[in-house]
Amino acid sequence: MPEPEEEARPGRATRVAKLPPRERILDAAEELFHAEGIRGVGVQAVADRAGTTKAALYRHFGTKDALVAQWLLIVAADYVAAFDRVEERWPDEPLAQIRGVAAFVVDTLSTVSHRGCPFINSLAELPDRDHPARRVIETHKARQLARLTAMCAAAGLTDPEDAAAEITFVFEGAQVSVQNGSVDRVGERLVAFVEAVLVRHGA
Template sequence: MDRAGRQSRVAKLPPRERILDAAEELFSREGIRAVGVQAIADRAETTKMALYRHFATKDALVEEWLRIVAADYTAAFDRLAQAHPDDPRAQILGLARFIADGLPGISHRGCPFINSVAELPDRTHPARRLIEAHKVRQLRRLTDLCVRAGLPDPQDTAAELTFLLEGAQVSVQNGSVERAGERLMRIVEAVLDRHPAAGPTG
């Protein structure tokens, strides 16, 4: 979207959403630590006072931004569960496709979770705790899909798939692997085909 188009869209948003939109853009592009509250307020075309009415601290804004990012991944799991309720293998492949399709978008800015963890070394930080809890839930759902697909050693298989999905995001960010999305899909399929499923267990 060009600058004029973005300004037109953002101008129609309520103040809180304008602030979150500005934070998403600036945090993704420049990093959490490099972006100040004033820069976010300016980008959202509001004031610091107005920003603090919606978010008590910058940390609270960071946490809410990452909560929205996490919700996108949760929604992907939910959409796949609805589209393929009796086919866990299709859900796993669909998740891999979701990650593969998103790789071009993070090739320059990187994964928000990976970048944020690097900038938030304090594991007691609310946003850091949010990321870790999200990753635990995601691995749990992936493990459940492996169980339902009848794959042997579902915990190990889910861990292997997680390494692949997250490794692809890192690799596309640092530019070390070409055609990362295509290769990711091929490797995930190979992992699933290596252990033919016993059949959906519902």
């Protein structure tokens, strides 16, 4: 039987109510941080949305900063899984893997256009380089770039590091552009730019 402070409050959706308290808190944090920003959301609001209490939130995560970092670890895991999927689908075709990653980024642009990129939004709100959530983002981005560089090297591109950096620039730029609405046909242009990078580097 759940502890009294972690019982779901009346009126919550059945699916959410059946989740363990920790997962309810993470679901609530994701929804609120996306909609209102990290600094605009207090732990009480997260607890209320999760149908639990501040005491339960602190027991599971310790601090709000740790909750933010855990949420971003989950977001980062989605990108890691996307790289895993393209490598599994095209195990010996690094060019196809690069194109598969680009297709994944294009697919995510509709979400970014409505809610913003969680990494970009979080970096804007967390100027302290020692914040645990910033460290999550920086570590994730470094690993993602290294993985993309390895794909470029496996594809025999003339300068894998430069190629991976250029592709990363277009991924990041596309997310910002679709978020602020400054450029149209972002997905189409992203794919064309990635193809141009591959050709320029000898694909």
